[in-house]
Amino acid sequence: xxxxxxxxxxxxxxxxxxxxxxxxxxxxxxxxxxxxxxxxxxxxxxxxxxxxxxxxxxxxxxxxxxxxxxxxxxxxxxxxxxxxxxxxxxxxxxxxxxxxxxxxxxxxxxxxxxxxxxxxxxxxxxxxxxxxxxxxxxxxxxxxxxxxxxxxxxxxxxxxxxxxxxxxxxxxxxxxxxxxxxxxxxxxxxxxxxxxxxxxxxxxxxxxxxxxxxxxxxxxxxxxxxxxxxxxxxxxxxxxxxxxxxxxxxxxxxxxxxxxxxxxxxxxxxxxxxxxxxxxxxxxxxxx
Amino acid sequence: xxxxxxxxxxxxxxxxxxxxxxxxxxxxxxxxxxxxxxxxxxxxxxxxxxxxxxxxxxxxxxxxxxxxxxxxxxxxxxxxxxxxxxxxxxxxxxxxxxxxxxxxxxxxxxxxxxxxxxxxxxxxxxxxxxxxxxxxxxxxxxxxxxxxxxxxxxxxxxxxxxxxxxxxxxxxxxxxxxxxxxxxxxxxxxxxxxxxxxxxxxxxxxxxxxxxxxxxxxxxxxxxxxxxxxxxxxxxxxxxxxxxxxxxxxxxxxxxxxxxxxxxxxxxxxxxxxxxxxxxxxxxxxxxxxxxxxxxxxxxxxxxxxxxxxxxxxxxxxxxxxxxxxxxxxxxxxxxxxxxxxxxxxxxxxxxxxxxxxxxxxxxxxxxxxxxxxxxxxxxxxxxxxxxxx
Numbered sequence: 031x032x033x034x035x036x037x038x039x040x041x042x043x044x045x046x047x048x049x050x051x052x053x054x055x056x057x058x059x060x061x062x063x064x065x066x067x068x069x070x071x072x073x074x075x076x077x078x079x080x081x082x083x084x085x086x087x088x089x090x091x092x093x094x095x096x097x098x099x100x101x102x103x104x105x106x107x108x109x110x111x112x113x114x115x116x117x118x119x120x121x122x123x124x125x126x127x128x129x130x131x132x133x134x135x136x137x138x139x140x141x142x143x144x145x146x147x148x149x150x151x152x153x154x155x156x157x158x159x160x161x162x163x164x165x166x167x168x169x170x171x172x173x174x175x176x177x178x179x180x181x182x183x184x185x186x187x188x189x190x191x192x193x194x195x196x197x198x199x200x201x202x203x204x205x206x207x208x209x210x211x212x213x214x215x216x217x218x219x220x221x222x223x224x225x226x227x228x229x230x231x232x233x234x235x236x237x238x239x240x241x242x243x244x245x246x247x248x249x250x251x252x253x254x255x256x257x258x259x260x261x262x263x264x265x266x267x268x269x270x271x272x273x274x275x276x277x278x279x280x281x282x283x284x285x286x287x288x289x290x291x292x293x294x295x296x297x298x299x300x301x302x303x304x305x306x307x308x309x310x311x312x313x314x315x316x317x318x
Numbered sequence: 319x320x321x322x323x324x325x326x327x328x329x330x331x332x333x334x335x336x337x338x339x340x341x342x343x344x345x346x347x348x349x350x351x352x353x354x355x356x357x358x359x360x361x362x363x364x365x366x367x368x369x370x371x372x373x374x375x376x377x378x379x380x381x382x383x384x385x386x387x388x389x390x391x392x393x394x395x396x397x398x399x400x401x402x403x404x405x406x407x408x409x410x411x412x413x414x415x416x417x418x419x420x421x422x423x424x425x426x427x428x429x430x431x432x433x434x435x436x437x438x439x440x441x442x443x444x445x446x447x448x449x450x451x452x453x454x455x456x457x458x459x460x461x462x463x464x465x466x467x468x469x470x471x472x473x474x475x476x477x478x479x480x481x482x483x484x485x486x487x488x489x490x491x492x493x494x495x496x497x498x499x500x501x502x503x504x505x506x507x508x509x510x511x512x513x514x515x516x517x518x519x520x521x522x523x524x525x526x527x528x529x530x531x532x533x534x535x536x537x538x539x540x541x542x543x544x545x546x547x548x549x550x551x552x553x554x555x556x557x558x559x560x561x562x563x564x565x566x567x568x569x570x571x572x573x574x575x576x577x578x579x580x581x582x583x584x585x586x587x588x589x590x591x592x593x594x595x596x597x598x599x600x601x602x603x604x605x606x607x608x609x610x611x612x613x614x615x616x617x618x619x620x621x622x623x624x625x626x627x628x629x630x631x632x633x634x635x636x637x638x639x640x641x642x643x644x645x646x647x648x649x650x651x652x653x654x655x656x657x658x659x660x661x662x663x664x665x666x667x668x669x670x671x672x673x674x675x676x677x678x679x680x681x682x683x684x685x686x687x688x689x690x691x692x693x694x695x696x697x698x699x700x701x702x703x704x705x706x707x708x
Binding site for chain 2: 151239269276287290291292293295297301302305
């Protein structure tokens with residue numbers, strides 16, 4: 031779940047589909063969103079990604095120290111320590127702060143990935159334009175309370191976890207936009223909750239509307255805010271995002287979101303029998 | 319206002335409930351002039367449709383007068399007499415644009431529930447379970463109508479309430495069932511079930527050029543009505559062998575199309591499969607009893623069409639798939655795209671080709687709905703169709 035790619039960042043210019051084949055390649059990459067955005071801020075989400083050397087080296091070194099009288103033991107202890115050192119170096123653990131942070135986070139955080147898709151019976155230009163103004167989204171995203179524009183690329187989000195009163199806030203920046211094709215964003219440094227995501231827009235053949243594909247990843251930090259965020263994330267699911275997209279579609283296609291909230295009913299608390307109840311022995315007989 | 323509320327299995331009550339309000343700008347409120355009890359309401363009554371809640375207002379065959387209009391509705395005025403189609407349709411989604419209103423993408427607020435059961439969600443329906451929208455129905459004094467600029471149809475002055483009422487459901491449903499048979503002139507169509515939908519299907523089949531219509535049922539009065547009002551040849555399924563009789567009547571070829579207007583609560587054709595299904599349904603191992611459907615598939619001639627207006631809600635088993643495959647049958651089914659047919663059928667009523675009120679057997683006040691449900695369920699007093707007036 032929480033594996034992230036390492037090494038080279040993908041330059042933004044690589045994100046523009048240059049051809050049909052390239053678009054397909056991008057779709058494959060989509061399954062690993064982190065390759066689109068830079069790695070989120072180090073603190074909070076970094077883990078020990080490559081424990082093999084550390085563990086292997088540690089075991090070897092301990093065995094070696096235990097058998098220090100033999101030539102093999104000394105050799106093993108030496109090689110083991112070397113491996114441990116390499117492992118620490120590779121995981122950037124040679125300074126104490128990093129070591130503590132990494133140990134805290136290792137295994138403590140799981141990214142939450144959600145995907146959803148829907149088709150909207152409107153031209154792609156219209157769908158894209160509506161989505162691009164993110165402030166429209168708070169009307170259809172049930173857990174998002176507000177989205178405020180900071181500038182062209184930056185937005186401030188305020189969300190409430192489903193079924194709770196926990197609110198979280200973050201700023202997001204748009205890191206890649208292809209008009210009528212895709213929008214990629216991620217949260218900025220220092221956000222309460224790290225997330226990155228991508229919305230793709232695809233025209234269906236024969237002017238049959240627009241497909242939207244949403245893919246969002248949330249990275250929970252560990253530590254003191256962990257519980258709040260964990261609760262928040264607990265409420266986020268594919269279904270929640272699917273319902274958000276559905277409301278967006280309905281707003282675009284019909285101008286409203288169909289509802290039965292507030293309609294009349296014969297629930298016992300809001301109604302009463304219109305007639306005296308029948309005696310059970312009586313057989314109902316219409317007056318015909 | 320007073321409304322018929324579903325309070326549990328075999329328990330509908332007339333209750334005093336709050337009046338309906340406009341909730342969205344494309345809503346309107348109508349004062350109900352007449353509503354009817356539908357055969358599919360019996361599935362609710364018998365507790366076979368999931369996701370009903372105690373207190374749900376039921377009823378989906380309604381004609382009324384507009385009394386309040388939302389801001390966005392510009393084609394109706396207060397005082398208009400309108401008949402309301404039972405499937406709620408937005409008019410602007412992919413399916414509505416293709417006149418598949420019963421498959422509207424947008425009108426079911428609980429689409430996720432239907433998606434869990436069916437993969438995808440059909441349209442919302444008035445008073446027919448939360449899985450299909452949870453909308454309050456029209457067996458009441460007033461009703462809220464969403465997307466009022468799309469569904470309700472104004473009734474011309476020359477047409478009475480009773481004549482127009484059945485454009486809300488059973489007349490278009492019977493018509494669509496016949497249309498799905500792909501009738502060519504000279505065809506023979508066999509119809510299982512002489513209830514209101516079966517009768518409208520028979521009349522529509524004749525309207526569409528069928529040479530002969532054969533009606534199958536076990537209620538003598540209903541068979542007689544089919545013979546008299548729909549010009550059908552009756553077959554009593556308990557007194558004869560339907561399959562061999564149909565072969566005999568068609569020179570060994572069998573019917574060109576069959577219509578199954580019975581649905582999920584069929585009575586048995588032979589004790590064995592009826593009790594098998596009844597037991598499984600009681601134990602909830604099977605939700606629907608498809609006896610009539612099995613027999614219709616068996617009886618259909620080679621290359622024929624099986625048209626299913628009868629309602630199914632869940633899972634059936636023991637389907638004669640080999641017969642369907644071996645004979646190369648076509649299946650057509652589903653809820654009715656009422657909005658697609660209303661204009662055309664209103665034309666038939668105005669021209670005097672058909673007077674849908676022939677179907678009505680009982681007219682009772684709304685407060686007597688519980689007794690009327692009971693009577694309709696047991697087909698007492700020759701009950702075929704009950705109309706409720708508030």
